[in-house]
Amino acid sequence: MEDVRPEIDQEVCISCGACVEVCRFEVLKLRRSGVEACGIGRCIVCGACAVVCPSGALTHPAMPAERMRDLPAQPAVGYEDLMALLGQRRSIRRYTDEPVPEADLRRLVEAAILAPSGHNAQPWAFTFVTDSARLDEIRAAYAEFYRDLLARAADDSGREELAARHGEAALHMLDAMSGALRLIVRAHDRGDDRLMWHAPVLAMVHSTADAPVAEVSCTYAAANMMLAATSLGLGTCIVGFLNMPMLIDPGFMSVLDLPEGHVLRVGMAVGHPARRYLRSVVRREPPVTII
Numbered sequence: 001m002e003d004v005r006p007e008i009d010q011e012v013c014i015s016c017g018a019c020v021e022v023c024r025f026e027v028l029k030l031r032r033s034g035v036e037a038c039g040i041g042r043c044i045v046c047g048a049c050a051v052v053c054p055s056g057a058l059t060h061p062a063m064p065a066e067r068m069r070d071l072p073a074q075p076a077v078g079y080e081d082l083m084a085l086l087g088q089r090r091s092i093r094r095y096t097d098e099p100v101p102e103a104d105l106r107r108l109v110e111a112a113i114l115a116p117s118g119h120n121a122q123p124w125a126f127t128f129v130t131d132s133a134r135l136d137e138i139r140a141a142y143a144e145f146y147r148d149l150l151a152r153a154a155d156d157s158g159r160e161e162l163a164a165r166h167g168e169a170a171l172h173m174l175d176a177m178s179g180a181l182r183l184i185v186r187a188h189d190r191g192d193d194r195l196m197w198h199a200p201v202l203a204m205v206h207s208t209a210d211a212p213v214a215e216v217s218c219t220y221a222a223a224n225m226m227l228a229a230t231s232l233g234l235g236t237c238i239v240g241f242l243n244m245p246m247l248i249d250p251g252f253m254s255v256l257d258l259p260e261g262h263v264l265r266v267g268m269a270v271g272h273p274a275r276r277y278l279r280s281v282v283r284r285e286p287p288v289t290i291i
């Protein structure tokens with residue numbers, strides 16, 4: 001973690017203790033003389049102290065005021081509005097040709113990085129592929145990968161080899177997905193895209209392979225991106241089939257051209273939806289336990 005510490009202007013500090021209360025790691029102590037930053041090594045630079053201080057006495061070098069956004073005193077979005085937005089987020093599988101402005105892609109990142117991350121590690125990095133020739137290359141590479149995989153899974157010796165190398169569980173997963181994979185391959189042969197749905201943008205959230213709990217953190221970031229996209233009138237669709245080759249042949253993933261040492265966490269199609277959904281869907285009643 002960066003070696004930066006909160007700074008307290010003792011002249012301005014009112015010793016309310018708010019910063020001490022919100023600090024996850026007891027970096028701050030309330031003493032008779034005022035608030036003092038002590039457990040410095042433990043600061044995870046979450047910024048909670050800087051954004052809770054009512055007097056403006058506490059600042060954090062990693063939290064420049066000009067990059068902060070003032071928050072309203074009440075929740076910015078009411079429950080009904082939020083439910084409507086959550087309902088408007090759908091997996092979009094048909095897009096218009098309209099390009100997505102770079103400014104919107106940057107807004108998606110802005111929203112993504114407000115997500116929580118384990119130990120505030122913010123392990124994420126973002127790559128947007130907007131070049132149609134690159135998108136075609138990726139589509140074609142995946143279609144060929146899956147064509148080959150399906151062929152191997154279709155005969156006994158291929159199945160034995162897959163099971164030996166990747167385990168029975170991988171083979172079961174492959175069998176469960178084979179219908180969708182066949183559709184992707186066949187569609188590709190006729191110029192259709194059932195992988196990324198002809199979206200004008202492929203958004204990827206990635207991180208180094210060894211970053212702790214990065215998969216979960218990047219998934220939260222991706223969820224923020226999807227909601228931000230919805231608020232901007234954009235559509236998204238998670239493309240889980242972009243990740244699957246990682247289990248079979250990690251080397252194949254180089255087709256995505258991610259930075260050295262990075263692995264794909266979430267791949268997502270982004271574009272302008274061709275259709276508008278009129279109603280929210282109805283989900284199954286989930287088991288809920290309240291004790």
Ligand SMILES: Cc1cc2nc3c(=O)[nH]c(=O)nc-3n(C[C@H](O)[C@H](O)[C@H](O)COP(=O)(O)O)c2cc1C
Nearest residue numbers: 089090091092093194195237238239240241242281
């Ligand atoms: C981990 C994950 C992987 C997914 N992979 C794909 C995919 O490869 N292709 C696709 O069209 N949709 C994919 N989806 C979208 C789901 O099919 C979709 O979320 C689900 O059917 C519910 O529909 P909704 O997103 O419109 O609410 C994926 C979703 C998740 C969470």
